[in-house]
Amino acid sequence: xxxxxxxxxxxxxxxxxxxxxxxxxxxxxxxxxxxxxxxxxxxxxxxxxxxxxxxxxxxxxxxxxxxxxxxxxxxxxxxxxxxxxxxxxxxxxxxxxxxxxxxxxxxxxxxxx
Amino acid sequence: xxxxxxxxxxxxxxxxxxxxxxxxxxxxxxxxxxxxxxxxxxxxxxxxxxxxxxxxxxxxxxxxxxxxxxxxxxxxxxxxxxxxxxxxxxxxxxxxxxxxxxxxxxxxxxxxxxxxx
Numbered sequence: 556x557x558x559x560x561x562x563x564x565x566x567x568x569x570x571x572x573x574x575x576x577x578x579x580x581x582x583x584x585x586x587x588x589x590x591x592x593x594x595x596x597x598x599x600x601x602x603x604x605x606x607x608x609x610x611x612x613x614x615x616x617x618x619x620x621x622x623x624x625x626x627x628x629x630x631x632x633x634x635x636x637x638x639x640x641x642x643x644x645x646x647x648x649x650x651x652x653x654x655x656x657x658x659x660x661x662x663x664x665x666x667x668x
Numbered sequence: 669x670x671x672x673x674x675x676x677x678x679x680x681x682x683x684x685x686x687x688x689x690x691x692x693x694x695x696x697x698x699x700x701x702x703x704x705x706x707x708x709x710x711x712x713x714x715x716x717x718x719x720x721x722x723x724x725x726x727x728x729x730x731x732x733x734x735x736x737x738x739x740x741x742x743x744x745x746x747x748x749x750x751x752x753x754x755x756x757x758x759x760x761x762x763x764x765x766x767x768x769x770x771x772x773x774x775x776x777x778x779x780x781x782x783x784x785x
Binding site for chain 2: 559561586588590595596597598599600603605643645654655656657658659660661
């Protein structure tokens with residue numbers, strides 16, 4: 556089963572709002588990744604984090620690697636309709652053979668009606 | 669093409685049938701991974717190849733699941749005697765070390781949605 560807990564499980568956004576989501580683990584990871592998945596497609600890599608405390612941006616997205624190495628968060632600023640989708644965090648352990656990833660359950664971002 | 673491709677995109681199988689799912693990784697990528705994604709869940713690791721060698725198959729749920737990559741490029745995931753609980757999206761990802769950083773991140777294909785009836 557999955558070891559990463561993502562929250563919230565779902566959220567509604569209004570255009571222009573800032574949103575954030577996070578991911579926690581019971582074990583240490585040496586890499587944190589954030590992916591976005593649209594319906595019928597595979598996950599697309601958004602941001603990769605390699606050092607504890609690292610803060611990295613990709614356009615309107617900002618992610619941080621927690622200093623305990625057991626958590627990470629993703630912020631989306633000034634959201635737009637195409638931000639809708641499912642966001643997954645993924646971690647890679649130093650002990651993971653071949654760099655396999657462990658994924659969270661996802662945060663579903665939906666548009667406010 | 670430039671990305672990872674998978675075929676078929678959709679497969680419906682009757683319980684008990686065997687299925688074969690194909691993955692074409694990004695050209696030159698050394699590592700290839702298979703993941704299973706149940707409805708509403710995140711992907712879960714199944715198995716990993718480095719070139720033609722299967723180095724980790726710890727995630728395969730039963731001996732009905734078998735994967736191969738005989739020439740170190742295209743890979744096939746085979747499921748024998750399919751069961752309803754095998755219904756899921758099967759994702760393939762490939763990676764290779766970045767020349768600049770040494771890190772290597774996984775790039776995913778669109779997946780094959782398997783429905784067992």
